[in-house]
Amino acid sequence: MDCGTAVVVENIISSLLETLSEEVVSPMLLEFARKEKLHNHFNNWQTILLKIQAVLEDAEDRQFTDRFVKIWLNELKDLAYDIEDVLDDFSTVALRQKSKEESQTIIGKIRKYVYSFFDQFTFKYSLAAQIKEITARMQKVVKQKDDLGLIERIGGSRNRGQRRIASTSLVNKSLVFGRESDKDFIINKLLFGEEESCEGGVRVIPIVGMGGLGKTTLAQLVYNDDRVKTFFKLRAWVCVSEEFDIVRVMKTLLESLTSMASDKNDLNELQVEVKKKLSKNRFLIVLDDVWNENYNDWMALRSPFEAGSPESKIIVTTRNQPVASTMGTVPAFQLKEMSYDHCLSLFAQHALGSTNFDNHPNLKVVGEAIVKRCKGLPLAVKTLAGLLRCKTGYHEWENILNSKIWDLPEKNCDILPALKLSYYYLPSHLKQCFAYCSLFPKDYEFQKDEVVHLWIAVGFIHQPKGMKEVEDLGSEYFHDLLSRSFFQQSSVSKSCYMMHDLINDLAQYVAGEVCFRLEDKVNSNGQYNVSERVRHSSFIRQKYDVFRKFEPFYKTKCLRTFLALPVFVPDLEVECYLTNKVFQDLLAKLGCLRVLSLTGYCISELPDCIGDLSHLRYLNLSRTKIIYLPESLCALCHLQTLDLSHCKNLTKLPQGMGNLISLHYLNI
Structure with missing residues (x-):
């Protein structure tokens, strides 16, 4: 079940109302609307949309138990998109008409395209026909609203629109709780594990655990420990991911070892260069997020590693035990869930800026109950804590704890309830921005400006009158999602960002x-x-x-x-x-x-x-x-x-x- 659908629809309707309000009163479109006798239709649409918006919160809650409400929401979503397109047509015609009248420098080819558009718009897609169709669909949706018995909630209980300053939690983003003994265990294996048998090859230490447990975080702690830096002459980090591409892995490995970009794309050339670099050196290589359990692929990948010193090591992080069995030369380290106490400290740190509830004793009991429902998964803890950051009202926390989403059936759905909640209770202006990022594949690294320009282009960011530029507003949205752990900074480049695999799954889920x-x-x-x-x-x-x-x-x-x-x-x-x-x-x-x-x-x-x-x-x-x-x-x-x-x-x-x-x- 798509728990995000209703909220996305709510934001679309709100954006439509804002667009209607701004465009209808703009001199350019107002003149065009009066000329084409559209003004009364626009006012009628506004009235209908307001009626629909008043029942959205009720529909959002009922969609979990009433499939007809969910169907209604999907139809409403389609209608909302179509209204946006029609409004954009009106705006385009008005804008081009105004430009044509005012500009004396428009060349003949541009004029030809303007007239071509008018011909297409006027005759093939008549204004009257479009308006009639949209109005009929809106009236149908309103009638269905009444038939479903949806009720208005004016000034509803959930506060969705409040934006907060997004940059504060970044200070504590790197804090890790409860993994010190795990880190020491792995480091001990790296530094003093030579006595363990390994038949003629480099030793491979697998770290195994479900998504969201912190395997990558543990590997990063080990990789950046001073003892490890001193012991290993060479270190390299490669994110392997689901799509196993041996050429890409080798190329990334070579670039990590040399700190230089490589123009080579031939596997043999790459492996020769890697072998030269590793030869007789003590190295540590981390292969993060490995999914491929094919033995032949692993044998092809590991051949250059044999050239290193016998004390060299490889760490592999994976969710799958068969991968560990294929690649590992020692028993896999099974990463366990984080202890309740450490989860509580992590939660408090990200939600309240402190590792305890001393300054907010009224939230301690409900906070403890929320943490218990996260079942020891650091990603779930941190994401829900980010949702509640700067919210110190007891009822806001209680709403999270008592949400129906915790108890939804998980048939055909692998998304953690805690992550669903983190999306469900996002401010409405962030929801479709996040869902849009489902277009990015897992492990794709993106830049802030790239994403913000895309959000602006598809109409997710509107510029309120007298306020900041849309680019600045988009940057706030981005950093807000970053501070709530929906995005994370790349370990390769400080200017790039990515989404955790489970967060990427969540984005696909809510985007539908x-x-x-x-x-x-x-x-x-x-x-x-x-x-x-x-x-x-x-x-x-x-x-x-x-x-x-x-x-x-x-x-x-x-x-x-x-x-x-x-x-x-x-x-x-x-x-x-x-x-x-x-x-x-x-x-x-x-x-x-x-x-x-x-x-x-x-x-x-x-x-x-x-x-x-x-x-x-x-x-x-x-x-x-x-x-x-x-x-x-x-x-x-x-x-x-x-x-x-x-x-x-x-x-x-x-x-x-x-x-x-x-x-x-x-x-x-």
Whole structure:
């Protein structure tokens, strides 16, 4: 069951009301609305949306026990997205009309695209027909609301909108409780374990435990201990992850050992270089988050390690005992749940800024009860504590403890109840921002500005009048999620961030059908299972991306995000090629796109039809071989972000760049 659906819908409706309120009273749209006799319709929509919003909290609670309420919420979500698209159409027409009237410098090609849009909008998608359809659907939703008996909760009990300062908990992010003896045990194995038998090879120490227990944290504590740094001449850290790629692992290992980027992609060359570097040296290698239990793959991977000193060691962290059995040369270290007392200290530290409840004795009993329900998992403890940070009201804590989510049936769902709760009680403005990050694969490292620009482009961040810039507001949202442990800083680069595997699973869970990663939707027959409800999508860029890969996108009538991602970061030296049919045919059918990223592809030009993507806010052509941009690009009056960084072949920009009146960020 998707516990996040109702809350995401609530935020969409709230955003719609804000958009309606701002756009209807803006001189530009007001003039357009009066000219087209739309003003009364907009007011009617506002009234209906307010009625719907008043019952959302009741619907949110009832969805767990009434499947018809859940169906109603899904229909409401689809309706909300469609209203946004129609409003965006209105805004586009008004903006282009105003620009056409005021500007004397618009070139003929831009004018042609403006008129082309008017023809399409006026005749193919008549305003009257769209308004009539939306109004009928809204009235149907209101009637269903009444039939379901949903009740209004004006000024409901849950406070969702309050934002807090996000940076305070970062000071304590690195604090670890209750793992000192575990750390000493592993270090003892590293420094004094030579007597244990190992048949002609490097000793491998597996650390095994379920997700969220802190295996990676324990390995990091060991890796950075002064005794370990002194004992081992060379140290290297590699995050292996679910997708086992021996070339990537070897390349990352070589770069970690040499502290230099490598341009090699041949396995033999990489292994020769690694072997040279390790030869006769005492080294420690950490292979973090290993899933592959194939013995032959492990034998291929370990061959360069034999060149090191006999005292060398490898630490492997994994959730799977078969992996430990395949790779380990000593019995695996089974990481246990954290003790209750240490969990309580961890919880108090992140929730109250202290390791005890001395300053908040009224919260001690309820806090202890919440910690007990986390069952010794540090990730669950820390995430729930982040949710309650700076909240010192007893009833807020009691609501978390008594939530129905703890008792939901776990059939076909591996998401920890504590993590569901951490999402469920997030402030509403953060919910869809977090769910959108389900587009990123596990272990994908992202930068703050990259994510913030995407959030802005898809309409998750609105700029209140008289307040800070949307980019600053987006940065606050990002750091808020970081401080609540939904994001974590990369161990490789301080400028990059990532999500824990279980948090990534949570993001996919709450995003439901709205977001999808193409590679995750392949069935046993090699066919893609894609819902028509999809709004945001991502896919891993491959060396040769043929048209068959993109056929599922023809089902997505209202796709807003088309996001190409690298196989791993960085992969700047890999040349990737994209079928021309994406440009010739597919793009023209994705008329609702707001985000288009083709970064890293060997493309030299864009088709003229790019100017027909009237909703587009974000265009990333970085690291492509683009030579020039078509003049039609300048018809994109909503375009906010244009990334042309590392486009070494780019010779000129369109003459009409000044007509990109919404452009905030241009990177060349």
